[in-house]
Amino acid sequence: MTATEGGHARHRLDEVIHAPVRFSIVAALAKVENAEFAAVRDAVELSDSVLSKQAAQLEAAGYVKIKKGYVGKRPRTWLSLTAQGRTAFQSHLAALRAIAEG
Template sequence: MTEEPDQHPVNGLDDVVHQRVRLGILTVAHEARRVEFGFLRTALGLTAGNLSQHLAVLEKAGLVAVEKGYEGRRARTWLSLTPAGDRALRDEVTQLKRLIQLIEQGGPVPEGQDSP
């Protein structure tokens, strides 16, 4: 992510990724590589409808892949991060680290410098 040196790190946060529920979805999917809808719903404390809406946003943005199928006789939905989703999550974490460093050190974080 290329930024102007004087651009504040908060400007680099992605509104699609940064929303709490969507950040949680991407994080759990990153940890699990492939996660079942019901597990994700329970882990994040969401209703099925709420989770579905957030997944639709992430899928439309190309950040997750949704796979529908059956496990035995039960319909199941799984999701996994796409390469773009993995990059978006990593970029978001990088921007959050820059923001944390800015707060902890009381000054701007130079572009290309990661927090310790």
């Protein structure tokens, strides 16, 4: 994130979160403690491959934690926002509001 004090709010937008698909994923995860991969996929209306790729980018940025495990014998993947991810999302929203309010 580029921080320019006193400058236009767009400089405070988080480039990782700003992409529409990643923004949608982070927004969905911000409402819950964690979510199963399929639930996020369906909520955000993505294919498995797109969600997987975008979630990996968010994980690389430190914004999302990806946990794999099993329910019975079925493999499952859960996604959750990290503390850093929640903070980045709130800052991004604040910048969007500042832009919208002029």
